[in-house]
Amino acid sequence: MTELVWTPMTELARLVATKVVSPVEVVQAHLDRIARLDDKVRAYITVMGDSALQAARAAEASVMAREDLGPLHGVPVGLKDLYCTKGVRTTAGSRLLGDYVPDADATVVTRLAAAGAIVLGKLNMHEFAYGPEGLNVHYGTSWNPWDPGTHRISGGSSSGSGAAVAAGMCPGALGSDTGGSIRIPSSLCGLTGIKPTYGRVSRAGAIPPAWSLDHVGPMCRSAADCALMLRAMAGYDPRDPSTSVLPVPDYGAGLTGEVKGLRIGLLRRFFLATAGAPQRQAVEQAVKTLEGLGASVREVTLEQMTYGAGASAAIICAESYAYHEEWLRTRGPEYGPDVRERLLVGAFVTGADYLRGQRARRLIRDEVDRVLGSLDVLIAPTLPIAAVPVGTREVEIDGRMHPVRPSLVRYTRPFNVSGQPVASVPCGFTPDGLPIGMQVIGRSFDEATVLRVADAYQRVTDWHARRPPLGA
C-alpha cells in the first residue's frame, strides 16, 4: 500500500484500467497517509474522505462493468482551495470565506472529474494566493517535507499543493500561478509544475488574485504526469473569455524523449547571474545534460526584464485591490495582517500606473516572443534560493543579504506578465538536501515542447524521483 502513494499518475491510471489495483485501494492509501502526516504537514484545509471513497467505489464499479474510462480514471488529485467545489467549502485560505460553499464547480474541477479523477480534498495556500511563501495564519503554514526537523516554507501561494504532492499525500494537484505560485512551490518541494500559456486553461470558478496574471496548472512528480493532467484540463471554455480556441494536443503522445536539434536559450543576465551558487551550478549542469542529448545551447538576454517587477507590481496591486476593495472596507480585521497590509497597497496605485504596467507588459511579452522566434525554449533557474525556515525575512546569496519575498518571485513573475508557458523542473539539491528547480520557458501555446524537454531531461536524471525524508 505504501508504494501506491509514490506511483506516478500515468501508472496509477494504467493499473486501475487493467484491474491490477482498485481505485478504492489507491484512495484509501492516500487517505491513510494524510491521516498519518497532515497534523504536521498541514497540506489540506479540507479532506474529502467520504466523498473520495464513494467516488472510488463508483470508479471501481465502472472498471468492473467495462465502461469507457477517462484518462485519469480512479486517480486521486488535490485541489488548491481557491477552486470552487460544489457543496464543499472553498476558503481561498481565508477566514473571510471560512463558510463559503459554492453551488458550482470550477471548470477545471468539472474537467478533471470528467476525466475520472477523484478529489481527495482542498489544499492549503497563502491567503487569497497573495504571497510567495505559503504562510497562513488561519489554517497553519504548510511544512516543507524535505526538512522534517525545521519548519521550512513549501513556497506559495500553492503551498499545500507542493507539500501534499511531495509528501505522497496526493500524486498530483491543481495549483495556480499569478507571480510564480505553481513554480515556486514546485521548485522548493522538488516537483514538476507547469504554468500553461495564459488562455490555455480556464480560470472560471477560480477565486482570482489578479485576473490578467492568473494561470491554472498542475503540480506533479514528473513531466509525464503534468502532461496527463494538463490535457484533461485545457481548452476553450465559454465561462472564461480569455481562453483560446486553439486545439489541445495530446501532450503525453508528444513525450518522445527526443531533444536532438532543439535550440535552447540560456538566460544568464537577470537570472543565472544573480542566483545562489548551488542553483547556478545545478542549472548549468542541467543545460549540459540537455546538450549531451543533442540540443544546441546559446546564451540570450531579455533586456525588458528590467521592467518586469514594476509591471507586475502595478498590475497585481491594482487588480487585487479592485477584487478586495469592498471587503477591505467592511471586513478588514478578518484578513491575516500581512495579506491585508499588502492588499491595501493597491489603494495607492493609480489608473495611469496600471496602464503603464499594461504597456510595459506588451514590451516584455513581445521581446520574449521575439527571442523565442529563433529558439525552441529558454532555460533559467526557478529561484535564486532554496526553502528557508518559516519567518525568515532575509537570505544570503553569494555573500549579500536579500529580502526573501522579492527573491522568491524575481525569476518567475516576468513570465506571468508575458504569458508564455513555463515549467519548473527539479535539477538538483543544495548541500543541505533541499530541492532546486529550473524553468523551461516555451512559445505561447507550445506547452508540448516545454513538457517534452522536461520529460527528456527526467528520462536521464533522477532528481524528480527522489523522496523527501518526512514520513519515509
Next chain:
Amino acid sequence: MADRPIPPTPAPLAPQPLTKDALRALALAQGLALSEADLDGLLPLVQATRAMIDDLWAAPLADVEPTAQFRML
C-alpha cells in the same frame, strides 16, 4: 475681439515624498479607515511599490499601447 494673453505655464512640480498624513488622506477619500499602526506598516510598503512602478517611467513606451485585453489568441 482682442487677443487675450496666454497665462504662463506653471513650472512642473517634482513629486513630493509620500507621507503618513498624505496616505491617511488618500485612504479616507476611498473609505478606508486605517489606524496609526496600519499607516506605519503601510507607508514603507507603498513607498517601495511606488518606487518599482516609477521605474516604468524609463521604459520606452512612447508608441506602445496597453494590453488592455490580454488575450494571446
